[in-house]
Every structure is written in structure tokens, then in C-alpha cells.
Amino acid sequence: MSTPIPAEPVDVAVVGASIAGCAAAIRFRQQGRRVAIFDKKAMDDRFYKRLCTHFIQPHAVPVLAELGLAHLHEPAWSVPTKAVFVTPGGLVEGPGNYLPGDQDLYALNLERRVLDPALRAAAREQGVRFVDATSVEKLEEDDSGWLLHTHGEAGSGRFRARLVVAADGRRSRLAKELGNPAETHPNERSALFGYFTGITTRPDNRSVFIMNEKDLACVYPLPGGRTQLVLFAEKSRVEGWSGDDKVRRFLDYFDSLPDAPSMAGAVLEDGLLGYTDYPSQIRKPVVGSVPFVGDAALSLDPMSGVGCGFALTSADLLARSFDGRSLAGADPAAGLAEYRQRLEDVILPHAEGICVDSLVEKNEVSRQRMFRTISGNPELSQQYLALTGRMLLPGEFQRMLMRAMMTRRTAPLKL
Incomplete structure (x- = not known):
């Protein structure tokens, strides 16, 4: 059975209804665009991702409020928290909050059984159309945008969209369809x-x-x-x-x-x-005219705790790159170029360090010296928490750490 192409195409078709897909759909809908989400699973309130530690890093917590989910900060739904690290060189706790002068910034222990249904409900309230229990089997691009060939419980169908967003997870079918293989890094x-x-x-x-x-x-x-x-x-x-x-x-x-x-x-x-085996995967953020967000773009060692946060952030970065742009003419290409640059500037610098940390062989003496320096310096401790909360780029922290270690090494002896 084949259903006809709808008379009016949607502006944005998001493939994948997990965190990144719903967040992208909501943000595009807030821009006044017509948005549809496609997912091969049936999206009822009982469905949520179970294999997840759901520690929302502080860099991504503000995005929840922008998505209309500020109520999830309340004690009935989550626990506002801050990381404390017990390291080989001492306790790294840091004074005050994650960043100096920002007393409202925190991480969030928010379970997926709460977050996933809440995101879908927020998307529906915004007017996002859900086409669930429906897989996208094939994509075709022409001068007017994209034609999505789908298959679901009701049979086969075709949908028109001006922009397609790949949010279909670590095993992204669209990545295979469009030729965007994952670069893999071992996790030991x-x-x-x-x-x-x-x-x-x-x-x-x-x-x-x-x-x-x-x-x-x-x-x-x-x-x-x-x-x-x-x-x-x-x-x-x-x-x-x-x-x-x-x-x-x-x-x-x-x-x-x-x-x-x-x-x-x-x-x-x-x-x-x-x-037992979960290697990190990184794909190109844009292939042709299709952007990739969430785990479809990068799925990293879960020990880093960035999965939920990077899903929210990548979706937000994508929508911001299209804010004020049309989906016609040269605007889509400019929006995609801006998204690619934003992802490379904001998220990818963290990925290299995460991949290196997935290799367990480390020089223990060097680790102890590094963490003794961090734990003994309140300012550096706070910057370490900002790094692990993904609010400070690794290169910037490395420069601070090197200065602190050199100062410690050259300090005069106390007699």
C-alpha cells in the first residue's frame, strides 16, 4: 500500500525521536517551522532508553528550560548536583559552583524514564507532528528538498521535507544511506x-x-x-x-x-x-545537506557522561545555526556550514580527550602529580569541574594546569 505525498511538505523532518531528535524538533518549531519526527519505534509514555546513566552535565542544563522543561529541575523529578572527584592526588571538589559568579549552575541527575516522555510531550505541545512506528527506508533529494520513503504499520508512504535532520542514534541508518561512516576509537x-x-x-x-x-x-x-x-x-x-x-x-x-x-x-x-564493548564513534556533523545530531553525530565512552548533554547541545547548536534563515536558496548551505563550525568549536575538542581516556594504560606517577596539583589549588579544582562539566575547553584547562604545575615545581623550599 502506498500513501500519497501530503499537499504541503513539512519544513523539517527529524529522523529519530530520542533526546537529540525531540530537542531539535522543539527548537525548530519554536522558530515557527512545520516539523515532523519519524521513528521506527512506537513512542508511548512507557518507552525510554534504559542503557544510560543520565547525568546531565551543567553545560546542557539551561537547554532544558529553553525547551519548556524547566519543571524537570524540581525535586520531584530530578536532583540538582555537583561532581566531587576522589582522585589519586586528593579530593577535587572546588569552591562554590561550577563557575565563579554563577551560583545557579549545576548538573542534574535526571532519569531517562522521566526525561524521554517529557521531551516527547513538550514536542507535541509545541505542535510537532509524530510519525512513529515508521522507518525511513530511503531518501531522495531534488530541487524542492527531500522525499522520504517510509514504511510503517499502515504500509508505505512518502513525505516531503525541505530539511532532513539525522537523529537516529549510534547505529544511524541514515549514516549508511548517505555514506557517513563512523570513525571508531577503542574503549577498554x-x-x-x-x-x-x-x-x-x-x-x-x-x-x-x-x-x-x-x-x-x-x-x-x-x-x-x-x-x-x-x-x-x-x-x-x-x-x-x-x-x-x-x-x-x-x-x-x-x-x-x-x-x-x-x-x-x-x-x-x-x-x-x-x-562489555562500547567503542566511541564520531561521524561528520554534515554530509551533503543533512546534519547529524546526538549519537548519530558522536557517541562517546559513557564514562565521560556527555551523551545526554551533547545530544541536547548539538540539537540546540543546529537550530541556532538556522535561526533567522529560510530553508530556500543559499540559506540552508550557510546554516549547515555554521552548524558544522559550531560543533567543531564547542563539542569536538572534548571528544579527543574522552577517546584518549578510554585507554586505561596511564602513567600513575604523572596522574598523581597532576591531581595533587589540582586538588591543592581551589581555583584549578573549580576549573577542573568546569572542564568535566564541558564548560571549559580542554586546551584552556591544559594551559592553566601546566602553569600551575610549573609554579609548584619552581616554588622555593620552605626551611
Whole structure:
């Protein structure tokens, strides 16, 4: 069965209804454009991504308010938080907030079971059309834009759009269709995480990140006294954890860390989730006249905690690049060029460091010296938090760190 092409095309067709897709659709709709979202899954309120640690980095939290989701900052829905790092060289906590003078800037522990349905509801309230349970099988471009060939429960169809946005995730079908292969980088850690009750976390709701040898153990406070525990561990450490013994060994690991809360009363809500092989992937942000956002553009080691934040930010950067532009003539090409440049300036500088950190072999003496310098310098500690919150570019932090380490090295001895 084939359905006719609608008389009036949409301005923007977004392929993929997860964080980046919904955020892009909302932002384009706020510009007064006609927008449709296509997704192969049925988008009801029960659907959300489960394999995610949902730590929204502070650089992306303001985007939620711009999308009409400021209410998700409230305690019933999320926990405003700040990172605390327990490092080989000492505690990195930083004074005040993430950045000097900005006391309202924080990270957000916001579960996907809350965020995903809220984003879809916001998109519908804005007037975005959902074409779910429908896959985009093929794209054809002509002088008037794009023709999308689709297939869903009702059969095959065709839709017209002036701009197509690829937001279809890590395994992007559009990337294959358009010839945008992923550049892959190895990740030498596995991950395990679960949701627990019965754990007493810090009274200030800080999220604690404990560096233990080559691992990172994370403790996230959640609404209602719940806690998410996440372990990013060298693969050899956890490869033998299985069966009924798996949860016990997971909790024993956290109990062995002097800076983690006690696991004595911990009760697992459901089974542990995780992955054993998750290499980082980076694609070109634009191929031809199609922009890629979210995991379709770059899907990085989850230990960095940037997945949700980069999804929101890339969608926002794309929409901003088209603000005030038409979707005809030379404007689309100019908007795409601006988006490419914005992504390369704002997001890609972080990707290189994330990919390097996914390789567990590091010089432990150098790490200790670096973190002793950071933890012993309140200003540098705050800048480190800004770096990990993706509000400071790696090159800028590296220059600050080198100056601090040189100063420390050449300081006169106290007699």
C-alpha cells in the first residue's frame, strides 16, 4: 500500500525521536517551522532508553528550560548536583559552583524514564507532528528538498521535507544511506550500573566519582532516596562476574572503597545493566545537506557522561545555526556550514580527550602529580569541574594546569 505525498511538505523532518531528535524538533518549531519526527519505534509514555546513566552535565542544563522543561529541575523529578572527584592526588571538589559568579549552575541527575516522555510531550505541545512506528527506508533529494520513503504499520508512504535532520542514534541508518561512516576509537572499560534503595548518600546531594586504579566508581543521588551506582571498570576485572554472584561482587567492590557510602542496606530495584564493548564513534556533523545530531553525530565512552548533554547541545547548536534563515536558496548551505563550525568549536575538542581516556594504560606517577596539583589549588579544582562539566575547553584547562604545575615545581623550599 502506498500513501500519497501530503499537499504541503513539512519544513523539517527529524529522523529519530530520542533526546537529540525531540530537542531539535522543539527548537525548530519554536522558530515557527512545520516539523515532523519519524521513528521506527512506537513512542508511548512507557518507552525510554534504559542503557544510560543520565547525568546531565551543567553545560546542557539551561537547554532544558529553553525547551519548556524547566519543571524537570524540581525535586520531584530530578536532583540538582555537583561532581566531587576522589582522585589519586586528593579530593577535587572546588569552591562554590561550577563557575565563579554563577551560583545557579549545576548538573542534574535526571532519569531517562522521566526525561524521554517529557521531551516527547513538550514536542507535541509545541505542535510537532509524530510519525512513529515508521522507518525511513530511503531518501531522495531534488530541487524542492527531500522525499522520504517510509514504511510503517499502515504500509508505505512518502513525505516531503525541505530539511532532513539525522537523529537516529549510534547505529544511524541514515549514516549508511548517505555514506557517513563512523570513525571508531577503542574503549577498554566495561560498565555495570543499577538502581538501589537503602544507601545513605551525601547530605549535600553531591555526585561522587571515585578513581580507583584504572576504574571509575560513581554514586548518583536520585529523587525519593534512591541511588544509582555505576562502575566503569577495566574489562578483566569484571569479566568473571556473573549469575547470582554478580550483584554481591558489584556491591563488595563499592564497599571496598573508603570514600563510597556503606552498601550494608543496599537493595537492588531490578537487575544490573551494562555493556562489555562500547567503542566511541564520531561521524561528520554534515554530509551533503543533512546534519547529524546526538549519537548519530558522536557517541562517546559513557564514562565521560556527555551523551545526554551533547545530544541536547548539538540539537540546540543546529537550530541556532538556522535561526533567522529560510530553508530556500543559499540559506540552508550557510546554516549547515555554521552548524558544522559550531560543533567543531564547542563539542569536538572534548571528544579527543574522552577517546584518549578510554585507554586505561596511564602513567600513575604523572596522574598523581597532576591531581595533587589540582586538588591543592581551589581555583584549578573549580576549573577542573568546569572542564568535566564541558564548560571549559580542554586546551584552556591544559594551559592553566601546566602553569600551575610549573609554579609548584619552581616554588622555593620552605626551611
